[in-house]
Amino acid sequence: MADIPVLSDCTPLTPEQNDLRLMVREFAADRVAPLVAEANERERFPRQLLTEMAGLGLFGGLVPEEYGGLGLDHLTYSVVIEEMARVDHIAAVYMSMPSSLVGAGLRHYGTEEQKKRWLLPLAKGELFGAGGVTEPRSGSDVAGLTTAYRADGDEFVLSGSKAWISNLDNADFLITFATRDKSLGRKGISAFIVPADAPGVTLRPYRNKLGFRSISTGDVFLDEVRLPADHLLGEEGQGFYVAMGAVESGRLAVASRAVGQAHAALEDTLAYAPERVVFGQAVSDFQLTKAKLADMATGVVTARLLTHAAARLMDTGDRARPQLSMAKQYASDVLQSVATEAVQVHGAYGTSPEYRVSRIYRDAKVFQLVEGANEIHRLLVADYLLGNRK
Secondary structure (H helix, E strand, C coil), X not given: CCCCHHHHCCCCCCHHHHHHHHHHHHHHHHHHHHXXXXXXXXXXXXXXXXXXXXXXXXXXXXXXXHHCCCCCCHXXXXXXXXXXXXXXXXXXXXXXXXXXXXHHHHHHHCCHHHHHHHHHHHHHCCCCEEEECCECXXXXXXHXXXXXXXEECCEEEEEEEEEEEECCCCCCEEEEEEECCHHHHHHHEEEEEEECCCCCEEEEECCCCCCCCCCCEEEEEEEEEEEEHHXXXXXXXXXHHHHHHHHHHHHHHHHHHHHHHXXXXXXXXXXXXXXXXXXXXXXXXXXXXXXXXXXXXXXXXXXXXXXXXXXXXXXXCCCCHHHHHHHHHHHHHHHHHHHHHHHHHHHHHHHCCCCHHHHHHHXXXXXXXXXXXXXXXXXXXXXXXXXXXX
């Protein structure tokens, strides 16, 4: 999996950044790549790989070193997530969780005790978590959730359900959200740390999904789940902001993973096109194929540049919300386009599980839906441009 200079030289890296990138590349090629197809077929990520990834510190990401993390800047984080995603974007999902939807709320809003109890082992790969935001009738509309909570003495009691929650088979706890009064909108939402084995918690995984098959995804049912007061994350009424802070780093990770997958699809197409002979000549000799390859490469490079630009802006302390929406939407759209062309160039073989472009093609559709559907991100970007959002 050598670099293709025209694709990879667009962002100069420091020696330290490059060393970390190459370490992830080597691990991905040696240990992850041989297991991807089987994990996809079995719909289960190998637990042994999680143990090995923990041993290398791959879950540390943006988490500060004092809480067991690597303390990476956002650009380096984006680079290593993309590198893993070139081989398996689900492994990259696990890498990103302590820094995004699961860990970001703890990092920014958790008490010192909560950080030591939940964030530190999360960053070390000793515990795993899930982010419970989406509900059957509220996905991108976080403020529209209906899971409710009430205070009962020194405890909180949660009831409701979540849908399309990932990592159900490995999660030790969930960061989830509930409202005390629906009429308050986002001001009524609070965030909670819910142990996966708490009484009243039921997990129901889905089977045979279109994509993202090797990570367990499904429903979470909360039936009068009682939590002690120290399981409230942040203050009451801060839940919407906990969620939004988490999805910002989550969108950077999604964009980075999309770039990695698009790069992989292009790599496979560049390798295959000269070998496939049609009408007596290699497919790569046809002008139409060359045009496809040029457009695919342009998409990969521009998506990478846009993602890295958002990461650099975040490293200045800017929350980079419009830039992250642009990066997530654009990178996932590029992935869909590149994956489609990759299958087209592969022909019938592009539908075979023997060729990973078929898996990338199915996963690409899901990228356009997770961390906010792309239609939502277009609306957000337009609102920023029009001055409707600050």
